[in-house]
Amino acid sequence: MFEIDKERFGAFLLELRKEKGYTQKQLAEKLFVSDKAVSKWERGLSLPDITLLGPLADILGVTVTELLQARRISEEKTMTKLEVDDLVSGSIHLSVEEQEEKRVRQRKRMICFLLCTAAAALETWGLMRTGGGKEIFSTEFFTIEGMCLLFGAWFLLFARETLPSFYDENKINYYSQGPFRIHIAGVHFNNKNWPHVLRAGRIVMMGIVVFNPLFSFLLFKILGAAWWGRYRGYVSLAVVLCTFIPLVVAAKKNE
Structure with a gap:
């Protein structure tokens, strides 16, 4: 062959x-x-x-x-028939090799997702045992963690790595795949910036999953329970905004 x-x-x-x-x-x-x-x-x-x-x-x-x-x-x-057959076989071999490389990347991403999820769970459990769990780990906290886990799983495991060709021919500021939808005003998705958007999404979502528990705990300890009770909603809003800013920067920079 x-x-x-x-x-x-x-x-x-x-x-x-x-x-x-x-x-x-x-x-x-x-x-x-x-x-x-x-x-x-x-x-x-x-x-x-x-x-x-x-x-x-x-x-x-x-x-x-x-x-x-x-x-x-x-x-x-x-070309002789034998040369044509060899060429077709080589193309098939190339396709098989691509699929194997994609499976390897997918396995690595799955391992990354599981490790980040386990790290966040252990971190949250450990911090709750040190005290202040009720104040820190509120409904808002678990909502943010759940949202980032959900979108992190999509960016890592399910998002398509290439967009349909019409994204390159038109200025489209949204992308939908099943129940997931990204819509950012002023940003046009295409196959030039999409890989960078995916990479930014993977990093920021799983980064928040891992570091948000420690970040919230440190803010609570440094600023006190009274401050946390008054402003924790704004902290949650800031964290949510942090999930969009890297996506916008990645998209605009490589648009």
Whole structure:
């Protein structure tokens, strides 16, 4: 079976990119991927998603066949049946490899989610035993923790990593998937900023899950029960706002 030589593919990609005069960042922007992804392809560390082969070939002015074989093919030359079969087998192998990489990433994210949830639970339990649990760990606190856990699970485990093409062709400021919906005025989602939005969402949601118990406990101890009873609603509001600000910054910066 024909297997794509990653190093040869990377060298050919590097050659084509330089011929076109593109930087890694410019090529990445045209494909709506990160420049780190392009760097990995060129260094032979990974291969592009099979869905990117067509657009990548078009941008670089070669055919998908030439891209997969990592060499230019003259128009006079015709491929034999065996070469065609090998090429198709290589494409299938590439697709299988992509799926395995996605499964590995999904497992890592699942482990991250479980570890953060366990850490927050242990932290909350430990702080409640030290005193002040009724004042600190109120309905507002558990509402915020539950909301961040729910959205954190979505960002980590269920959110699609790419958006439909019409997001790149139109200015759309919302995204919905099942019961989940993100709607931010002034922000336009597309495949250029979506990976950054997902990353920001994962970090901020799970970060609040883990650090909110300790943050609330320290505020309570430093400022006192009277202050906490009067202003804890504002603290909860500030925490909620903190979940949106990184998403807006990530989206606008990479829009």
